Amino acid sequence: MGCGTSVATENQGKISEKAMKAAVLIQRWYRRYIARLEMRRRYTWSIFQSIEYAGEQEQLQLSSFFSFMLDNFTQLSGNGPDLISNLLEPEVSEGSRGAQFEGILVSDSYCGPRLSFPLTVSDTNALLGAFKAQQTLHARYLLQLLHETKKFLKQMPNIIRLSTSCAKEITICGDLHGRLDDLLLIFYKNGLPSTENPYVFNGDFVDRGKKSVEILVVLFAFLLVYPDHMHLNRGNHEDHIMNLRYGFTKEVMQKYRVHGREILRLLQDIFSLLPLATIIDDKVLIVHGGISNMTDLDFVGSIERHKVKSALRLPRQSFDHMGLEWERREAKGYQDTQSSGRSRGETTRKRRSRSRKNSSGSSSSSSSSSSSSSLCSPCGSLHPGPTPLPSPGLLGRTDILQVPFLDSVVAMATPHSREEEEWKQVVDLLWSDPKGQNGCTPNTFRGGGCYFGPDVTRRLLQKHGLRLLVRSHECKQEGYELCHDDQVITIFSASNYYEEGSNRGAYLKLGPDLVPRFFQYQVSRCTRKLTLHQRVSVVESSALKALKEKLFAHRSELMTAFQQYDEDSKGYISTSDWAKAMESVLRLDLPWRTLRPRLARLTPDGSVEYQSCFEDVCPGQPTIQISPNLAETLYRYRTDLEIIFNIIDKDHSGLISIDEFRQTWKLFSSHLNVDVDDRTIEDLARTIDFNKDGSIDFNEFLEAFRVVHKLDGKEKQQG
Amino acid sequence: MADKESAEAVISEIHRRIAEAFNVFDNESSKSVDVREVGTIIRSLGCFPSEAELHEMIAEVEEEEPTGYIRFEKFLPAMTKVLMERKFRPIPKDVLIQAFEVLDQEKKGYLEAEELKKYMTQEGEPFSQDEVEEMLSAALDNKENVIFYKDLVSKMTFEDL
Numbered sequence: 019m020g021c022g023t024s025v026a027t028e029n030q031g032k033i034s035e036k037a038m039k040a041a042v043l044i045q046r047w048y049r050r051y052i053a054r055l056e057m058r059r060r061y062t063w064s065i066f067q068s069i070e071y072a073g074e075q076e077q078l079q080l081s082s083f084f085s086f087m088l089d090n091f092t093q094l095s096g097n098g099p100d101l102i103s104n105l106l107e108p109e110v111s112e113g114s115r116g117a118q119f120e121g122i123l124v125s126d127s128y129c130g131p132r133l134s135f136p137l138t139v140s141d142t143n144a145l146l147g148a149f150k151a152q153q154t155l156h157a158r159y160l161l162q163l164l165h166e167t168k169k170f171l172k173q174m175p176n177i178i179r180l181s182t183s184c185a186k187e188i189t190i191c192g193d194l195h196g197r198l199d200d201l202l203l204i205f206y207k208n209g210l211p212s213t214e215n216p217y218v219f220n221g222d223f224v225d226r227g228k229k230s231v232e233i234l235v236v237l238f239a240f241l242l243v244y245p246d247h248m249h250l251n252r253g254n255h256e257d258h259i260m261n262l263r264y265g266f267t268k269e270v271m272q273k274y275r276v277h278g279r280e281i282l283r284l285l286q287d288i289f290s291l292l293p294l295a296t297i298i299d300d301k302v303l304i305v306h307g308g309i310s311n312m313t314d315l316d317f318v319g320s321i322e323r324h325k326v327k328s329a330l331r332l333p334r335q336s337f338d339h340m341g342l343e344w345e346r347r348e349a350k351g352y353q354d355t356q357s358s359g360r361s362r363g364e365t366t367r368k369r370r371s372r373s374r375k376n377s378s379g380s381s382s383s384s385s386s387s388s389s390s391s392s393l394c395s396p397c398g399s400l401h402p403g404p405t406p407l408p409s410p411g412l413l414g415r416t417d418i419l420q421v422p423f424l425d426s427v428v429a430m431a432t433p434h435s436r437e438e439e440e441w442k443q444v445v446d447l448l449w450s451d452p453k454g455q456n457g458c459t460p461n462t463f464r465g466g467g468c469y470f471g472p473d474v475t476r477r478l479l480q481k482h483g484l485r486l487l488v489r490s491h492e493c494k495q496e497g498y499e500l501c502h503d504d505q506v507i508t509i510f511s512a513s514n515y516y517e518e519g520s521n522r523g524a525y526l527k528l529g530p531d532l533v534p535r536f537f538q539y540q541v542s543r544c545t546r547k548l549t550l551h552q553r554v555s556v557v558e559s560s561a562l563k564a565l566k567e568k569l570f571a572h573r574s575e576l577m578t579a580f581q582q583y584d585e586d587s588k589g590y591i592s593t594s595d596w597a598k599a600m601e602s603v604l605r606l607d608l609p610w611r612t613l614r615p616r617l618a619r620l621t622p623d624g625s626v627e628y629q630s631c632f633e634d635v636c637p638g639q640p641t642i643q644i645s646p647n648l649a650e651t652l653y654r655y656r657t658d659l660e661i662i663f664n665i666i667d668k669d670h671s672g673l674i675s676i677d678e679f680r681q682t683w684k685l686f687s688s689h690l691n692v693d694v695d696d697r698t699i700e701d702l703a704r705t706i707d708f709n710k711d712g713s714i715d716f717n718e719f720l721e722a723f724r725v726v727h728k729l730d731g732k733e734k735q736q737g
Numbered sequence: 738m739a740d741k742e743s744a745e746a747v748i749s750e751i752h753r754r755i756a757e758a759f760n761v762f763d764n765e766s767s768k769s770v771d772v773r774e775v776g777t778i779i780r781s782l783g784c785f786p787s788e789a790e791l792h793e794m795i796a797e798v799e800e801e802e803p804t805g806y807i808r809f810e811k812f813l814p815a816m817t818k819v820l821m822e823r824k825f826r827p828i829p830k831d832v833l834i835q836a837f838e839v840l841d842q843e844k845k846g847y848l849e850a851e852e853l854k855k856y857m858t859q860e861g862e863p864f865s866q867d868e869v870e871e872m873l874s875a876a877l878d879n880k881e882n883v884i885f886y887k888d889l890v891s892k893m894t895f896e897d898l
Contacts (some may be wrong), residue, residue, distance in 0.1 A: 036839050037840060037856065039861075040835075040836035041856050041861030041862075042861035043828060043832070043833065043836040043859035043862075043863055044833070044837065044840075044857070044860075045787075045788075045855075045861050045864060046785050046862075047785065048864075049776075051896075052868075053776065053777040053780055053781050056777050056781070057758070057761065059759045060762065064761060420827065454767055455767075461802040549874050550874075551873065551875060585862055594749075596754065609757035609760065611867055612754075612757055612758060613756050615788075627863050
């Protein structure tokens with residue numbers, strides 16, 4: 019009795035204690051496993067964002083290149099005004115456009131939606147059904163829709179004022195970036211727009227995703243059907259120059275081979291006619307990007323918004339003015355501007371605390387589909403080392419280290435003209451980002467707008483009696499984020515923005531109480547539920563690929579940097595030196611030591627075999643025999659060359675003449691200070707003219723500069 | 738002389754590692770992170786503290802009046818000490834398997850889902866619902882609704898790299 023039970027209890031006690039210890043051990047181990055996954059998830063995010071922002075910076079180079087071409091060469095091919103000037107110059111004669119769509123015949127075999135104006139709900143339903151079935155709207159109806167939209171938008175004010183009276187909840191959505199699936203998911207969860215269900219879409223409808231046209235059609239259609247309950251704000255991607263680079267122009271040209279240019283011209287006007295902001299109940303301000311310390315909503319209400327066609331084209335100034343600005347900066351000390359830029363950069367968000375104004379190369383490459391492509395800054399791979407400052411006398415040359423017009427306006431305290439002031443106000447609204455510290459500094463990484471601190475927010479909200487600022491413009495992992503003491507909400511509606519599984523999308527609803535309610539979602543292609551590890555791995559692998567492509571595109575600069583630490587040419591250097599070299603060349607502000615196991619091999623004694631960084635990525639089809647350096651340079655510029663070729667190729671044949679190719683390359687290289695001698699390009703051009711008929715199939719040409727990831731096969735084996 | 742230099746180099750490298758890990762979670766470049774992330778940072782640096790040990794460490798690096806944020810200034814020396822002293826060492830695979838075997842009283846070679854769930858949420862430093870759900874989704878053999886823990890340990894050790 020007594021002995022038996024007490025032994026049993028004692029044993030039970032022992033087992034219990036053992037079980038408890040075992041459990042603690044297992045929990046410790048598992049929690050550490052999860053922490054590792056969390057770290058991987060975070061740095062994956064950092065990689066995507068760093069590459070994206072680095073790419074956006076370099077967007078400036080392309081636009082400054084276009085400006086350079088425009089200012090110096092009126093015709094590229096000598097056959098009359100070219101597409102570039104057509105695209106970049108403001109619309110001259112609006113009247114002549116007329117109702118040209120009426121002349122377009124719609125054949126009987128077209129089974130897509132046939133719109134009838136004025137539009138009704140049956141048209142919007144037909145459109146939604148058609149797009150779900152992967153159909154494309156006929157050009158005739160698209161053009162008519164665009165004409166009607168343009169007419170409608172002309173009479174809208176710069177700032178729309180809404181109210182939540184009648185106990186209506188207003189739904190606010192952020193960036194969609196051509197992802198139709200996300201828009202359809204929102205409509206599915208939240209209902210279609212209607213008089214009972216008003217919506218505000220906060221810009222960036224196009225670019226990056228493949229269904230930008232469809233998104234615009236749906237949004238514009240609902241705009242026409244429910245003009246008082248559907249509202250669109252302009253985003254920084256509603257800009258024809260951004261579209262050249264980020265995919266929308268290409269999408270339009272591919273879907274509408276005959277009428278593409280007409281469509282794009284109309285859209286150029288429509289984008290600039292989109293309202294800049296929406297205010298709900300005089301309390302909630304909705305803009306795409308943010309604000310600056312100079313933002314003046316009363317002034318914004320009065321500007322001629324349609325004149326600001328693109329953030330990347332300053333109102334045309336005389337050469338003299340540009341030159342003057344240039345010399346003034348020269349006198350101030352070019353280097354000073356650079357270094358002050360750098361220190362400003364360092365006090366802002368970590369991701370952007372790289373200065374791109376260092377000549378030894380904040381350069382990047384075209385990379386995988388999800389992230390933006392980019393253009394090299396100053397020195398190409400062929401001449402590492404600081405680029406000499408351009409001499410003050412060269413008024414004609416656009417500088418490559420900085421973008422004169424953008425920087426000069428951003429740095430200016432007082433813009434010179436009303437036009438410039440209007441431009442700056444618009445750019446601030448569309449491009450700015452909030453940051454943690456007080457103050458307002460130029461957003462040197464976006465290249466436009468500002469970083470605005472909580473004090474700027476507070477001041478503006480107070481000044482106009484507002485309570486809340488809702489903005490978009492930045493991708494957030496949960497689809498939304500609050501900051502500045504909950505006075506600023508970022509809402510982002512494109513889920514899986516970087517990669518399948520990278521982030522959720524969200525929208526918010528505001529009722530008369532103006533308390534935001536958030537709704538999240540994620541478009542998912544696979545029906546099987548993935549474990550956390552699988553989800554993290556998929557996104558991580560994609561980020562690493564993008565990063566490795568960057569390494570590849572900067573191979574020679576990196577090798578030079580590595581070799582500086584490896585005087586005896588042993589082939590390996592310390593982890594510390596390796597990390598320093600990586601950051602000095604790539605300037606992505608990433609945790610290199612943490613990433614090292616994914617990027618490079620160690621020797622038995624713990625040093626980094628730096629050559630192994632480049633093992634995984636190799637050129638795809640080396641059909642063209644050119645020097646590795648030239649190959650690297652061309653690889654970096656792939657996407658930009660593609661854009662330019664597409665512009666030159668007016669009849670969309672995929673072919674351009676050797677002469678055009680040569681001219682383009684010459685312009686390119688002189689603008690970017692890439693030192694490739696004419697002879698090499700001449701040889702290259704002849705080599706790629708495979709059938710010797712004087713024309714180059716540029717898609718074939720570009721194919722040669724794709725890269726292959728060798729580990730892809732291995733990863734698939736491991737499963 | 739050389740020894741001193743290399744010792745300094747070692748510490749300096751440790752500092753940079755810690756700074757890197759810290760910065761991943763420091764979104765605003767404010768040199769501070771949310772206290773709830775500190776455990777993740779410590780663990781991602783290779784340590785296996787228990788929850789109790791973690792709380793002890795947090796108490797050490799917290800402000801006198803806890804703000805919900807941990808500053809890098811305070812974190813760095815404490816974490817350096819942890820790494821130099823090799824505290825919170827990894828758990829060897831066989832020890833881990835033994836722990837599972839303790840829970841597997843009948844020595845079946847596997848645990849029922851409900852069994853593991855019970856232990857993880859009631860014993861030791863209990864998991865939250867989310868934590869245990871996630872573990873099960875990774876561990877469960879769907880056909881038989883059990884966890885073959887030897888395989889699980891192998892798989893997760895491999896994935897952990």
